[in-house]
Amino acid sequence: MKVAVEKLREVSLGILTGREVGAEDARIVTDILLEAELRGKPTHGLIRLPGIVERSALGRQRPMRLAREGGAHALIDGQENLGYLVAHRCARMAMDKADGTGIGVVGAFNTGHCGMLGYYASMVADAGMVGLVMCDTSPRVVPWGGVEPVLGTNPISAGFPARGGQVVVDLSVAAITNGQILMAMADGKPIPEGCALGPDGRMATDPEAARKGAVLPFGGHKGYALAVMIQIFSGVLVCGTPVPEPGVNYGIFMLAISPSVFLEQAVFEAGVGELMDRIKSVRRAEGMGEILLPGERAFREREVRLREGIDVGEALWRKLEGLSS
Numbered sequence: 001m002k003v004a005v006e007k008l009r010e011v012s013l014g015i016l017t018g019r020e021v022g023a024e025d026a027r028i029v030t031d032i033l034l035e036a037e038l039r040g041k042p043t044h045g046l047i048r049l050p051g052i053v054e055r056s057a058l059g060r061q062r063p064m065r066l067a068r069e070g071g072a073h074a075l076i077d078g079q080e081n082l083g084y085l086v087a088h089r090c091a092r093m094a095m096d097k098a099d100g101t102g103i104g105v106v107g108a109f110n111t112g113h114c115g116m117l118g119y120y121a122s123m124v125a126d127a128g129m130v131g132l133v134m135c136d137t138s139p140r141v142v143p144w145g146g147v148e149p150v151l152g153t154n155p156i157s158a159g160f161p162a163r164g165g166q167v168v169v170d171l172s173v174a175a176i177t178n179g180q181i182l183m184a185m186a187d188g189k190p191i192p193e194g195c196a197l198g199p200d201g202r203m204a205t206d207p208e209a210a211r212k213g214a215v216l217p218f219g220g221h222k223g224y225a226l227a228v229m230i231q232i233f234s235g236v237l238v239c240g241t242p243v244p245e246p247g248v249n250y251g252i253f254m255l256a257i258s259p260s261v262f263l264e265q266a267v268f269e270a271g272v273g274e275l276m277d278r279i280k281s282v283r284r285a286e287g288m289g290e291i292l293l294p295g296e297r298a299f300r301e302r303e304v305r306l307r308e309g310i311d312v313g314e315a316l317w318r319k320l321e322g323l324s325s
Helices: 005-018 021-040 046-057 083-101 117-126 178-187 207-212 223-237 265-281 296-308 312-325
Strands: 066-067 073-077 103-111 130-135 154-160 165-171 248-257
Touching: 005 021, 005 073, 005 312, 021 046, 021 083, 021 117, 021 296, 046 178, 046 312, 066 083, 073 083, 083 117, 083 130, 083 223, 083 248, 103 178, 117 165, 117 265, 130 223, 165 296, 178 207, 265 312
Parallel strands: 073 103
Antiparallel strands: 066 073, 103 248, 130 154, 130 248, 154 165
């Protein structure tokens, strides 16, 4: 069923504020979830709302605090607040620092899942800056050649201001994400071959087995290396647990750079535009249509969903109705 964006916003806000989440915090979380839906990433959208409600109900959150701060850097203790709120504060602080010094580097620890990283990279790009975001998660990904999960799905995102919008890179190191597995479980469908292992360490296409087992890094040893890099940046470096337990002491690493530290803003955006034009004009492989830039498909889908509404599965809609009652 298709549901208008504003209706979904109303439902999400009602669920969160009804669980004593503050109005502004509920607005931030709702906006991040809906942006994931709009960009065609339902794995990071409203399907996450029941888990957010459960975490909020634990009542362990305390006001975030600054653990360290300097002219261009800061470290935030999330105090077990929702990762969405901690990451949002990281982005705002990184941009504030970059406004003053040209570069803002902000880390956070003691938090949980923070949703679609592209949201925060876009926040920075909207301000005319370059954004880089990483976070770690509990062990789901095996090291290359292993069958035991040690690494998180560890997403990474970068946002660049560009002519008429942004270029946004947003990906996970996992061959399949937890959200995709959850959606396959809800739909009663298998997952693709070669993405996950069951508890016995053998390849699995059953999402239930994959949920109990582990997933492979994308791209073999290259994805594995990227996962290690991200876990050091967004875990060890920012005081997160090196190998965190589910939902406990995740870390976030965020960087905002004003292009003006290297060149004029207009020169930077012209250079990005030149690269975009060159990519778009290359000779295409047989059978290929238009070549899309990173993030372009997502922003096109966003415009369609704003007009036509968001597809919500019946099972998820029933869950949302249950939470609303």
